[in-house]
Amino acid sequence: MFRERADGSSCRLCCEFVNLDRATQSAVRIRLEDPVAGAPGRLYIEIYAADRPLRLDKISWSTSTEPLREVSLGVAICSYNRAASVLRTVEGLARVAPDASISKIVVVNQGEPLDSSRFRDLQKRQYRLLQVIEQRNEGGSGGFARAAMELLDAGECSHILFLDDDVELDAGVVRTAVSFIRFANDSVVTGGQMVDVFHRNRIFDAGGRVQNNRMYANHRNVELAPSKSLAAFASVATCDFNGWWFTIFPAESFRLFGFSMPTFIHVDDVEYGIRLTEAGMRTVVLPPVSIWHEPYIAKRPCRFSYYDARNWAIFASLYPHRLQPAKPRAVLRQFLGSDGVFTARSGGFPSRAGSNGRRRSRKTRPAQGVGGPAYGGRTFAAAGDAARLRQIPA
Incomplete structure (x- = not known):
């Protein structure tokens, strides 16, 4: 059993040999109170067959600690x-x-x-x-x-x-x-x-x-x-x-x-x-x-642009410390520039044909736009003033 850290390095926590002639089940116990075993990271196991084929039917992680709450x-x-x-x-x-x-x-x-x-x-x-x-x-x-x-x-x-x-x-x-x-x-x-x-x-x-x-x-x-x-x-x-x-x-x-x-x-x-x-x-x-x-x-057809712009505007009015309003001109430009399909990787709208009939690239800046704050190189929304909305009315 190993503990992998966030930097990609691993350390071995324990090793156990199992004689399959005598046992079909095996349990490996570790104490998470141990500084190494309980450190942040990912636990995983490696299994090696010594002299015959091996089939693993089931593995589970369990604890003897009582749960802190029941869930329904x-x-x-x-x-x-x-x-x-x-x-x-x-x-x-x-x-x-x-x-x-x-x-x-x-x-x-x-x-x-x-x-x-x-x-x-x-x-x-x-x-x-x-x-x-x-x-x-x-x-x-x-x-x-x-x-x-x-x-x-x-x-x-x-x-x-x-x-x-x-x-x-x-x-x-x-x-x-x-x-x-x-x-x-x-x-x-x-x-x-x-x-x-x-x-x-x-x-x-x-x-x-x-x-x-x-x-x-x-x-x-x-x-x-x-x-x-x-x-x-x-x-x-x-x-x-x-x-x-x-x-x-x-x-x-x-x-x-x-x-x-x-x-x-x-x-x-x-x-x-x-x-x-x-x-x-x-x-x-x-x-x-x-x-x-x-x-x-x-799933981003043009018909959702209105909801994105409006809803991010509401969001910005509720959380101005997280998201600032976009300029209205930028919002209008992106609305007019959209022909209904967002490009997933370029971070902008689809290219358009130039006067000579060839396709020309039209990129958007990695700032707020029709759909929200910049997200992974794409633009999702505009933000502005809106009323505070809390919950579905009765």
């Missing part, structure tokens, strides 16, 4: 025309519900009815676990807020998981996240990483920060296949928020700090995370917890 998890899913994906996700969650301490799943559907025969059968079988609410389209902020309200009113949940309707989920990661929450020293917001569904070994996003007029992403585009890449997870990154593709909140956070601001779509997750951060509640994004999801740079 409610799952909130906001859906819009994603019936097949929601069905697949709910079926997976139902299978692990007892082990993952899932007490309730609320699906707020804001699109076409979830009325397939397979979904109706699932509702009949899981009628105690699953609740489906049909409502008009109030966007992601309204859908998640409604689901959280229903779970709070039921009074069964200590924590609430916000889960996107279009994720690909190994439901076992919910069990991992719940185990972490049970032993965490403090009441924390627990996030999962987004793995690029188009590049399935690449982490696209793992939470971030907004400060000094910029947005900083943790573990941006980290390739997971090379073992040396795992050194990035040997330390806990500072995080103000995590996207709502997979984020678990203590239920008390909604009682104390309200719900997300009603922006319909975009920026609500950033604002709510920073609201909790500034109230003293930490956000932790766990390396073992991740989902596959379409990157949001593939």
